[in-house]
Structure formats: structure tokens, C-alpha cells
Amino acid sequence: MTTLKTESPFIALSGVSKTYRTGNESLPIFTNLDMTIQGGDFVAVMGPSGSGKSTLLNLLAGIDHADTGDIQIAGQRLDHMGEAARAAWRAHHLGIVFQFYNLLPMLTAAENVELPLLLKPIPASVRRERVAKVLDLVGLGGRGKQNPTRMSGGQQQRVSIARAIVADPSLLLCDEPTGDLDRKSADDVLAMLGYLNRELGKTIVMVTHDPEAANAANRTLHLDKGVFVENEQVAA
Amino acid sequence: MMASIRQTMAMSRATLLSVPRRMAISLSMVGSIMLVVCVLSGFLSMARGFEITLQSAGSPDVAVILGGGTREEVNSEIPPDIARSIMAKGNDIGVLRNASGTPILSRELVVPVEYRTQLDTAGTTLALRGMEASGLTIRSGVTLSSGRLVSSGAREILVGEQLATKYPGLDIGNDIRLGPVVWTVVGHFSAGGSAFESEIWGGFDAVASAFNRVGEVQSLRLKLTEPTAIDRLKLSMSEFADAQLMAFTEADLYAGQSEATAQLIRMFGWPISLLMAIGATAGALNTMMSSLSDRTVEIATVRALGFNRFSAFFSTWLEAFLLSAVGASLGLTLSWLALNGWQTSTMGANGAQMAFRFVVNADVMTITALVGVAIGGVGGALPAFAAARLPVATALRARG
Numbered sequence: 001m002t003t004l005k006t007e008s009p010f011i012a013l014s015g016v017s018k019t020y021r022t023g024n025e026s027l028p029i030f031t032n033l034d035m036t037i038q039g040g041d042f043v044a045v046m047g048p049s050g051s052g053k054s055t056l057l058n059l060l061a062g063i064d065h066a067d068t069g070d071i072q073i074a075g076q077r078l079d080h081m082g083e084a085a086r087a088a089w090r091a092h093h094l095g096i097v098f099q100f101y102n103l104l105p106m107l108t109a110a111e112n113v114e115l116p117l118l119l120k121p122i123p124a125s126v127r128r129e130r131v132a133k134v135l136d137l138v139g140l141g142g143r144g145k146q147n148p149t150r151m152s153g154g155q156q157q158r159v160s161i162a163r164a165i166v167a168d169p170s171l172l173l174c175d176e177p178t179g180d181l182d183r184k185s186a187d188d189v190l191a192m193l194g195y196l197n198r199e200l201g202k203t204i205v206m207v208t209h210d211p212e213a214a215n216a217a218n219r220t221l222h223l224d225k226g227v228f229v230e231n232e233q234v235a236a
Numbered sequence: 237m238m239a240s241i242r243q244t245m246a247m248s249r250a251t252l253l254s255v256p257r258r259m260a261i262s263l264s265m266v267g268s269i270m271l272v273v274c275v276l277s278g279f280l281s282m283a284r285g286f287e288i289t290l291q292s293a294g295s296p297d298v299a300v301i302l303g304g305g306t307r308e309e310v311n312s313e314i315p316p317d318i319a320r321s322i323m324a325k326g327n328d329i330g331v332l333r334n335a336s337g338t339p340i341l342s343r344e345l346v347v348p349v350e351y352r353t354q355l356d357t358a359g360t361t362l363a364l365r366g367m368e369a370s371g372l373t374i375r376s377g378v379t380l381s382s383g384r385l386v387s388s389g390a391r392e393i394l395v396g397e398q399l400a401t402k403y404p405g406l407d408i409g410n411d412i413r414l415g416p417v418v419w420t421v422v423g424h425f426s427a428g429g430s431a432f433e434s435e436i437w438g439g440f441d442a443v444a445s446a447f448n449r450v451g452e453v454q455s456l457r458l459k460l461t462e463p464t465a466i467d468r469l470k471l472s473m474s475e476f477a478d479a480q481l482m483a484f485t486e487a488d489l490y491a492g493q494s495e496a497t498a499q500l501i502r503m504f505g506w507p508i509s510l511l512m513a514i515g516a517t518a519g520a521l522n523t524m525m526s527s528l529s530d531r532t533v534e535i536a537t538v539r540a541l542g543f544n545r546f547s548a549f550f551s552t553w554l555e556a557f558l559l560s561a562v563g564a565s566l567g568l569t570l571s572w573l574a575l576n577g578w579q580t581s582t583m584g585a586n587g588a589q590m591a592f593r594f595v596v597n598a599d600v601m602t603i604t605a606l607v608g609v610a611i612g613g614v615g616g617a618l619p620a621f622a623a624a625r626l627p628v629a630t631a632l633r634a635r636g
Contacts, residue, residue, distance in 0.1 A: 091542025106253035
């Protein structure tokens, strides 16, 4: 068990255990996992398949729940929240970037980006302004009316990033954000994430298999069989 | 609250925009619901048309007296002396009198007769009614649409519009054989599409003599002073206990006759339609589960963004409702185009053919539309609950 402790952590996992059960079989993922991440940090989580990376991300996103243990993010206990409260929490504090972008193909790029803003009491005109602004930020200004299925993988991932940041969340969770991209597009996306971390102060947790992607982070945590086996401090 | 409405609308829009991806199975759901609506509206419009045809013939201020303890005119028999006694009582039993003080009533006979056309050599049984001249004035809503009235004692007949339309041989001026004698068609009458239009009318004496029934009376038709006078008439029937006389308003008599047949039609129609509806509901369930399967990642994605469960539930149910509404609308449109006003005939109460039209009216459309939409509602409920309870993490893993 690896414990990362710093003062007033933004994310704090304490004694978290998670086991998947299928019929009589059980697959333990974590046992008594502890972890802390400071606000404004950019952390990469690496590890082999089945090490628990995605489960960790799901627990942090509140779309899966731990069997035991405390999960505290920005001073709020996720493990104490019900389903509806966690959905509301995600709407206000979290942005997610998926490996396969997970854009809704029947909506335009702008409509996809607008989705998180619909969860907040924001007038339509303000929503449109903010969508245009973040599309500009990710280099897709003027492409809002385009259907994402007509875009390249790199462009789709940038739409996905725009969607993740449009509601100005404090935390970005990225699940293999470069896993489906060529090197050039992957570098662009990593540069974008670095910018969001450095310039906008977003706390980023990125799960990745790609060592080059991990290099973009401030530090890397290595998960193996549900345990942090080492951690490296990487110069920002 | 507004945010909740906005996310539900956004989710619903995305769901409906994704329907073209599932066009084939969505169309199968629409088609099966359309079929159920067509079948059900077919039966209901038949029953409704039959009811309207009979009920519109009945007036609440016209009474019919039948003898022999039957409700069927063709089986009724009123002894001539009793008929005379009733006619003599007149106003005492609630019967209206004309300006000259004569009670407005008509002795009548109904004879099932075989009518043969050149094409239909097997013949068709029609109802030939012999009535007195007052029989025409007693019946409200009856007008001579063409030709003239029959002459007293002559072998002349008036033909109802429904029969005249169906059988060109019943044109005015034609001589036709009904039973042992030849009759001349001298006019056509209309009666608002009611059961009367399926009859042939002749003079009472002419019909009685042609069929060797002189002196017989099957029914008496009387114009009441007011609809409530029927109670007085019914009470007075106890004086003629031996003849087992019964008095009805025309409205009650025809309502009773139509009810049994309409119930029979519905008794066949509803079980068949409900069985089909169960099949269609299973189809709707299957369609919506396919929709859910198709949209799993999209639902999980927006749920991960923070959309609530209700938006997933509502959008899935809305899709089911809208598909079923499309099916019901198409079914109703087809039924209306194909069935409404379609004329057919069946055996009427007098053992003769009675023509009626299918009626796809507001009642029929409302009931069948509700059944159609209910199929979507029931079939879509389970998938909608499943959408709301979709395990987000598992669904997102499935995409990866």
C-alpha cells in the first residue's frame, strides 16, 4: 500500500477497498488503498491492464462506489453521497475526457460541448458564448456546427476536452485520452491538458498506458494489482 | 428545476435524433401497433355503425306494440279484435290524435321476401313492410327522396335508399317479383341512413292480401303525446294479458336489438385485438430494449457528465410513446380511409338483410388510439426503468 500524503489534499482516498463480484466469483481490485493529490496537480496513473486504473477513475468520478473507505474531493465526501447527489456533484465539479471521446454523434460539436452547461442555471446566450470560447481555446473555433463524426480523432478528442472544461470544473479525469490517437494528435491533446493545468489551474488525473503521455504530467503513480508500487516526482 | 427540464429535453432530443439508426426495428414496432389499431377500429367501427343504424331508426315518442310475448316484429301477432280495441282507446293510452281527432297509429306487417337479381340467382332476403299511410308520418326523419307515395290498395312499393343504392333493379318504375306477386317501385325514401332504409314499404292491405294475411296485425306503431306517455301505454297493456302484449318506445326496441349484435361484434373484436396488443407490446418491449442497447454508451456518457436518471427514463419512454403514437395515427388514418362509411349488411332482427355502414367516429378513434399508445407506454416502461438504472461504469467499460 502506497500512501501519498501532503497538506490539505484536494483528493484524499483512505482505506478504500473494491471487489467485483460475479456469481460466486470475486475479483478484488483494491484493498485499503490510500491516495492524496494536491489541488492543481497533474497526475498520471499507469499500470498494466487489470491493475485498477479505470476503477480508480470511476471511484473518483462517483460513477462507481467503493465497498469500504473514504473518498474526499474538494472537501466533500463522495462515499456519503447518494446517486442523485453524486450526479449533481459531477455536474458542478468534474470534467471527464474519455478514450473514445464519447461524443453524441447525432449532435453537432457545439451541442456536445454545451451538454454540461445544461445542468446549470445559465441563460442560452451565455451558454453559446462559453461554448464558442472553449471551442476557440481547443483550436476548433468556427467548427461548432460540424458533426463530430466528420472530424478526425484528434479533433474529436479536442471537442471532448472542450466539453470537459466548458462548465469550468476544478477536476479533470482523463481516461486514456491519447489511447485512440496518432502521435501528433496525442501530443496536441497532451499539450492542451498541460495548458489547462498550468494556465487554468485544473487538477488533472490521467489514466494512461503511454509513457510519453505520462511524461506530460507532473508526477506518475504506478498501480499494480490494486497497489501503488512506486511514484515519481516529475518536474513540471 | 429548469436545469432538470433542460437536461431532459436535451436527452430526449438526442434520443429521438438517434431513431434513424434503429429504423428497421422502430418501423416494426410502428407497424405492429398500426395493425392492432386497424383490427380494433375495424371491429369497433362495425359495432358502432350497427348501433347507429338501428338506434337512429328509433324515436322516443313513437311506441311499438308487439304481441305473443316477443320482441321480434316478425314473430309478433296481435289478434285483430285487440288491435281494434287499442285503436279505439286512442288518447286514453297516451296516443296523439291528428287534427280530425283520429289517433295517429299504423297497423303493420313485416314479411321476409326473397329478391333475386340476374347476378344473384340465389336471392337475398329483404324485409317488406306493409303499413298504413300514417306509418310514414309517425316515423320521424323519413322523407320521400324520389318518386311518389304508394296508392292505397295498389301493389306498389317504396324502397329504402340503402337498398336502392345496392340493388339497381330496385329503380323507380321497375316491376319486381316479391313473393307470389309483382310489385311496382314508385319511390325511394331516405331515413338518415337508419335501419328503415333497408326495408321495402307497401300499403298494409296490399301486403296482407298478397301474402294471405288479411286480418293479421303484427305490430302497432303509435305516435305518443309525449315520450313519458309510454308508461301509461305499458300499464294499459295489462288489460290484454291473454295476447301477451308489450309496448316499447321505438328507441328502446331498436336499442335492445342493436345491443345484442353490437356486443357480439365487440366480444369477438376485443379478445382478438387484445391478443394482438399483447404481441405488439412484446414487440414494443423488444424494440425499446434494442434502443436502450443502442444508446447505452450515450446514456452512460451523459449520466457521467451529471445528467440525472429521470432524463434517461423520460427520453426512453418518450421514444416508445412517440413510436406508438405514429403507429396509432397511421392505423387510424388507414382505418378511416378504408372503413369509414363502408357499407355492408347483416341479418337484421326480422330475418331480413339490414344494411349498415362502418363508423370510425371520435369514440372509436379515441379508444383505439388509447390502446395503441398504451402499447407503447407499457412496452416502453421496463426499458425506461432499465435506462434510468443503467450502471454507468459498466456501460462505459463496454464501450472501451
